[in-house]
Amino acid sequence: MIEAAFAALGTLFTPSTLSFVLLGVGVGLMVGILPGLGGTVGMSLALPFIFGMDPDQAIALLIGIAAVVHTADTFPSVLLGVPGSSGSQATIMDGYPLARQGQASRALAAAFFASMAGGVIGAVCIFLVLPVARPMVLAFGSPELLMLAVLGLSMVGILSGDRPARGMVMAASGLLLGAVGAAPATPFYRFTAGNLYLYDGIPLAVLALGLFALPEILDLLAKGERIATEGTQPARGSVLQGLKDVLASKWLVVRSAVLGVGVGFIPGLGGSVVDWISYGVAARTSRDSEGFGSGDIRGVIAPESSNNAKEGGALIPTLLFGIPGSGATAVLLGGFVVLGLQPGPRMLTDNLDVTLLIIWTLALANVFGTLACLSVSGLVARLARVPAARLAPFLLVIMLVGAYQSTRSWGDLIAFLVIGTLAWFLRRADYPLPPLLIGFVLSTSVERNLFLSVERYGWSWLGHPGVLVITAMTVALTWGSMRVSKRAEQR
Amino acid sequence: MNARAIAVLLTALFTAAAAVSWTFPPRARVYPMWVAIVGAALAALTWLRAPRSETVSGPTLSEIARYLWWIGALLVTTGILGLPTASALFAAAFLKHEGKAGPGASVGAAIATGVGLLVLGAALDLRWPPALIDVTRLLGLS
Amino acid sequence: MTSENPRARLPVLLLAAAAIAGCQAGGEIDEAAPFVGETVEMIVPFREGGGSDAYARAIAPYLQKHLGSGVQVRVQNVLGASGIQGGNEFALRRRPDGLTLFVTSGSNSLPYLLGEPAVRYDFNDFAGILGSPAGGVVYVSPSTAVRDLASLCRASDLIYGGVSPTGLDMVPLVAFALLDLDVQSILGYQGKGAARVAFEQGETNLDYQTSPAYLASVAPLVDEGTALPMFTFGQVDESGEVVRDPVFPELPSFREAYVTCVGREPAGPGWDAYKAVLVAGFSAQKNIWTHSDAPPARIEALRTAAAAAAADPEFLSLAAELLGGYGFFLGPEAEVVFRRATSLDAASREWLLGLLRDRHGVSL
Structure with a gap:
């Protein structure tokens, strides 16, 4: 396998293939930086062009895009508090407070270094687990997937701050919103009032933009502020500081990256929760964690390390089983078919060279993406110093454009405005919004896997070893966080 | 709009959702109905616990x-x-x-x-x- | 007041634009070259990267090539309501000028067949341009008592994993009902890929995959002895008979499986229902349509171009990867095959709805 790996590296380092990696990185950065657009849009963009392309070059292009979207999407998350794509949602928790404290450059630098490290670690991880990946994926049946979704839901506690009851109400709202539209396994459309827009449910990008972006912009405008309220002059050496932050939390980076690969790797859980889980675990297991949520740099490093690693993990079920682990890998799958590559067990035998090329491209694209982002971060960070009234019209337009690309119907724009307005009221009443998003993202997983487990196993699945292990992890994490918050109260 | 009013509104919305779910066919009903019932209970709890007047700083x-x-x-x-x-x-x-x-x-x-x-x-x-x-x-x- | 200028200029721009648009519209169609200077849009009712999208994008350049120079063929993805929205948009909002094509799959024809209320399009208003069939193979795990077809019919430990009782799974579900198999059907998996993983995990032990997925992911399992192929759904030919799948000529078709299990040739409303869902779901898996009231010269030109594309060796090799190596139904032929499905008689319809109601709790 080592020999094959070097052969694949040789393929990658030909000028034509490298130039396609660079092209892919360019496209990925562009769609990543625009709120609401993500890897799915970027890859869809490339798809028409890969008909008739050389497979190596086409793969370099597609993977180049997928690899760096979660590097670039940090810009809006940190600078504007707007999730750049579904992978950077948790970054807003601490990244945006840092930007408001005038430390945008530092937060961005830390995020980019963490992204790069995470991406490279992700690539190494999938290389290492490749031989045993199939049995590992097969270890997760419906009951195990259900318990993983519950583990994700348990993160609601830490993300609710000092309002646990309200956090749970919001999580329940998210679970209910996730049930809008087609019910699994039966041709029935719930809570649609006959509106075809709602048949496929509310698009995640519209919900995320509405929940976080619109209320923030409205408040900034009403207060007549700029995003950075302190430190109106760029701090010197902030990029270096970001690098130091990442080095100081190197174990956090490794841990979060491995977590990211793990979650991405499990089919059907939905890559959109990985950053929240990673954030929640970091907040629960770090020392002196009281600063999380108000500008702790580790709250940026953890989700950023894992969301790039996730794309690597998500490739495993995509390549070996033909089931997408994230939105972007779903499009990648379409690209494979066009190239005449059928994902399946043969990706480890006949097509091993392709698999290895993908892994190398992933690692290299992460490095390129980070360098590109770092080189412009100082310039882009100045956006935080522009008064809201001068920034807002452009942001609003970009967000409408982003929201509209979800299903390309007027419903997207209306849903964005309605959700945003409601979210403003919730925020004003001190209801935490991240739990709503988590509930929404996990809703389908919970319902689907609960039904499958009960229909298949009755209630005996509760005794499955995998279920017991994940339950124990959930309990330990919840208990740990309760202890942490109690200690914080006593202080 | 204070937390109390939101809690009342959410309780009402969850209750309505539970009632609407009741009309769904069995397979589509169970999940949203139970989520809505639990949601209504939780929302009612925050309603009871919400202070009569609560001021959260921010624009009106x-x-x-x-x-x-x-x-x-x-x-x-x-x-x-x-x-x-x-x-x-x-x-x-x-x-x-x-x-x-x-x-x-x-x-x-x-x-x-x-x-x-x-x-x-x-x-x-x-x-x-x-x-x-x-x-x-x-x-x-x- | 310079800032008012863009608005002041706007009416002028609008007038100019309207004038330009007016000049373009209303021209007569040149019978010899009915598409010159036009853009043909192919509506795909699913997101980029799906099977329908890949098929449309694969054929678009070949349609363009064979429609002659000066014609552009573009793919447009109209999302929503699991494929229904795209059909509604095509039927209700697009002009029948032959410049809009609609790429359908089982997700469009099965809800239509069942009378889903959201469906506002009628295949009787469409003219068939090109049809391409697909097939499916039913296989079982050797962990069951099943060794061959005969033992499949007697087995009592079968667990089938599917997605939805009214999607493509309707075909195997109807097949299992006709064979009177003792099978527990667990529906609700996220897709056929997830259902296949469940099969590999042992969560289920009976499954089917469409031909390309079977060749890529199940054939290796058959080689290593962890999956046993049982039968194919078969293909409905021009005369309405169910015949062996040309991609798997060594496997019995469902008709043969029925004869083996039941001991006589299949007939009756259940059998007609099977053929209808088979055509809607598989034999007419990917169809390209335009409006039937489009200018006849354009329909003819589209059919000719599609036939030429379907014979283009470059496209054929691409299509073999995408569709699993089936042939094509050309123009009217695609329509004939398809119409057979949609003319489900009352007894078969009742049989089908009864099956969904009694065994799967679905009332339509």
Whole structure:
């Protein structure tokens, strides 16, 4: 396998293939930086062009895009508090407070270094687990997937701050919103009032933009502020500081990256929760964690390390089983078919060279993406110093454009405005919004896997070893966080 | 709008959702109904626990209402003239009235927004919402 | 007041634009070259990267090539309501000028067949341009008592994993009902890929995959002995008979499986229902349509171009990867095959709805 790996590296380092990696990185950065657009849009963009392309070059292009979207999407998350794509949602928790404290450059630098490290670690991880990946994926049946979704839901506690009851109400709202539209396994459309827009449910990008972006912009405008309220002059050496932050939390980076690969790797859980889980675990297991949520740099490093690693993990079920682990890998799958590559067990035998090329491209694209982002971060960070009234019209337009690309119907724009307005009221009443998003993202997983487990196993699945292990992890994490918050109260 | 009012509203919404779920066929009913029932109970709990008067610092509805009107106007204009044109007009008008920008800057912003969106749209193959009189499409620009 | 200028100029621009648009519209169609200077849009009712999208994008350049120079063929993805929205948009909002094509799959024809209320399109208003069939193979795990077809019919430990009782799974579900198999059907998996993983995990032990997925992911399992192929759904030919799948000529078709299990030739409303869902779901898996009231010269030109594309060796090799190596139904032929499905008689319809109601709790 080592020999094959070097052969694949040789393929990658030909000028034509490298130039396609660079092209892919360019496209990925562009769609990543625009709120609401993500890897799915970027890859869809490339798809028409890969008909008739050389497979190596086409793969370099597609993977180049997928690899760096979660590097670039940090810009809006940190600078504007707007999730750049579904992978950077948790970054807003601490990244945006840092930007408001005038430390945008530092937060961005830390995020980019963490992204790069995470991406490279992700690539190494999938290389290492490749031989045993199939049995590992097969270890997760419906009951195990259900318990993983519950583990994700348990993160609601830490993300609710000092309002646990309200956090749970919001999580329940998210679970209910996730049930809008087609019910699994039966041709029935719930809570649609006959509106075809709602048949496929509310698009995640519209919900995320509405929940976080619109209320923030409205408040900034009403207060007549700029995003950075302190430190109106760029701090010197902030990029270096970001690098130091990442080095100081190197174990956090490794841990979060491995977590990211793990979650991405499990089919059907939905890559959109990985950053929240990673954030929640970091907040629960770090020392002196009281600063999380108000500008702790580790709250940026953890989700950023894992969301790039996730794309690597998500490739495993995509390549070996033909089931997408994230939105972007779903499009990648379409690209494979066009190239005449059928994902399946043969990706480890006949097509091993392709698999290895993908892994190398992933690692290299992460490095390129980070360098590109770092080189412009100082310039882009100045956006935080522009008064809201001068920034807002452009942001609003970009967000409408982003929201509209979800299903390309007027419903997207209306849903964005309605959700945003409601979210403003919730925020004003001190209801935490991240739990709503988590509930929404996990809703389908919970319902689907609960039904499958009960229909298949009755209630005996509760005794499955995998279920017991994940339950124990959930309990330990919840208990740990309760202890942490109690200690914080006593202080 | 305080936490209490929100809690009352959420309790009502969850209860309504539970009632609506009751009419669904069995397989589609169980999950949303139980989520709604648990949600209603939790919302009622926050209702009971919410302090009678709670002040969260931040702008009031009357302070943000103006901006909601702006966004509403942008959407309406988009429906009439198409998104690129509406956005250009919106950027200019907003900068002039809210951003206290000079006329030159406003026109510049309008041009930058319109051209920027068209370039972006062409590069990323983005689609614009259908409009009554889609100006850029009629001009063959998108 | 320079800032008012864009708005002041706007009416002028609008007038100019309207004038330009007016000049373009209303021209007569040139019978010899009915598409010159036009853009043909193919509506795909699913997101980029799906099977329908890949098929449309694969064929678009070949349609363009064979429609002659000066014609552009573009793919447009109209999303929503699991494929229904795209059909509604095509039927209700697009002009019948032959410049809009609609790429359908089982997700469009099965809800239509069942009378889903959201469906506002009628295949009787469409003219067939090109049809391409697909097939499916039913296989079982050797962990069951099943060794061959005969033992499949007697087995009592079968667990089938599917997605939805009214999607493509309807075909195997109807097949299992006709064979009177003792099978527990667990529906609700996220897709056929997830259902296949469940099969590999042992969560289920009976499954089917469409031909390309079977060749890529199940054939290796058959080689290593962890999956046993049982039968194919078969293909409905021009005369309405169910015949062996040309991609798997060594496997019995469902008709043969029925004869083996039941001991006589299949007939009756259940059998007609099977053929209808088979055509809607598989034999007419990917169809390209335009409006039937489009200018006849354009329909003819589209059919000719599609036939030429379907014979283009470059496209054929691409299509073999995408569709699993089936042939094509050309123009009217595609329509004939398809119409047979949609003319489900009352008894078969009742049989089908009864099956969904009694065994799967679905009332339509």
